Amino acid sequence: MGRLSGKVALVTGGALGIGAACVTRMIEAGANVAIVDLHDDAGQALAAQHGGNARYFHADVSSEAQVAAAIAGTVEAFGRLDVLVNNAGIAGANKPTHELTEAEWDRVQAINVKGVFFATKHAIAPLRAAGGGSIINLSSIYGLVGAADSPPYHASKGAVRLMSKTDAMLYAADRIRVNSIHPGFIWTPMVEQHIASMGGDPVQHRHEVGALHPLGHMGDADDIAWGVVYLASDESKFVTGSELVIDGGYTCH
Numbered sequence: 002m003g004r005l006s007g008k009v010a011l012v013t014g015g016a017l018g019i020g021a022a023c024v025t026r027m028i029e030a031g032a033n034v035a036i037v038d039l040h041d042d043a044g045q046a047l048a049a050q051h052g053g054n055a056r057y058f059h060a061d062v063s064s065e066a067q068v069a070a071a072i073a074g075t076v077e078a079f080g081r082l083d084v085l086v087n088n089a090g091i092a093g094a095n096k097p098t099h100e101l102t103e104a105e106w107d108r109v110q111a112i113n114v115k116g117v118f119f120a121t122k123h124a125i126a127p128l129r130a131a132g133g134g135s136i137i138n139l140s141s142i143y144g145l146v147g148a149a150d151s152p153p154y155h156a157s158k159g160a161v162r163l164m165s166k167t168d169a170m171l172y173a174a175d176r177i178r179v180n181s182i183h184p185g186f187i188w189t190p191m192v193e194q195h196i197a198s199m200g201g202d203p204v205q206h207r208h209e210v211g212a213l214h215p216l217g218h219m220g221d222a223d224d225i226a227w228g229v230v231y232l233a234s235d236e237s238k239f240v241t242g243s244e245l246v247i248d249g250g251y252t253c254h
Contacts, residue, residue: 003031
């Protein structure tokens with residue numbers, strides 16, 4: 002028996018990076034997984050790789066109707082929903098607060114905050130019908146500490162942290178656990194783009210960013226995916242409202 006045998010999970014932003022690693026590791030642990038994303042080619046290829054254990058659903062998480070349809074499609078395809086992984090997110094504009102436009106601010110909140118709200122809202126009914134489950138929200142080290150860059154992103158990840166605690170309390174009686182994960186810098190397409198935007202030598206910048214972590218390097222997507230498997234499993238049945246920090250020691254400073 003796998004750690005997630007018999008469970009059905011949905012992963013937003015599941016086609017690439019951390020999301021794709023979560024999909025793969027949860028399927029290996031015995032789950033059936035719905036991949037929700039805008040990157041159709043990558044999402045469909047990942048679903049095909051896993052055969053009948055995965056389905057791909059196109060959805061923009063900033064659209065409530067599309068999120069609701071993806072969740073309904075997941076339940077129709079697999080018969081239930083036990084785990085929701087709110088992973089979809091963008092970095093957004095990296096400018097000082099006084100230089101940001103309203104549109105730049107709103108775009109990050111629409112995906113990183115409203116996307117979590119929409120998916121959680123529409124997952125509650127099928128999770129209740131399943132007798133409970135686990136909601137796992139991807140926040141960030143910047144949901145715990147500040148930094149002098151990317152104000153919209155940091156604000157959004159702080160919101161996700163507190164949303165997780167609120168929903169943990171609201172739905173505990175339904176046996177729905179809600180926790181947040183706080184990754185450090187993980188080598189994903191998002192971080193690769195961040196490094197490239199810094200200009201200069203990307204290899205040197207990658208080394209410098211890795212050195213911000215006491216362990217001396219960035220993490221891999223699987224480092225986060227294994228945390229998701231734990232929070233999705235019954236091994237974490239007494240864990241709710243918590244912050245799982247997977248950051249190479251970054252927030253020890």
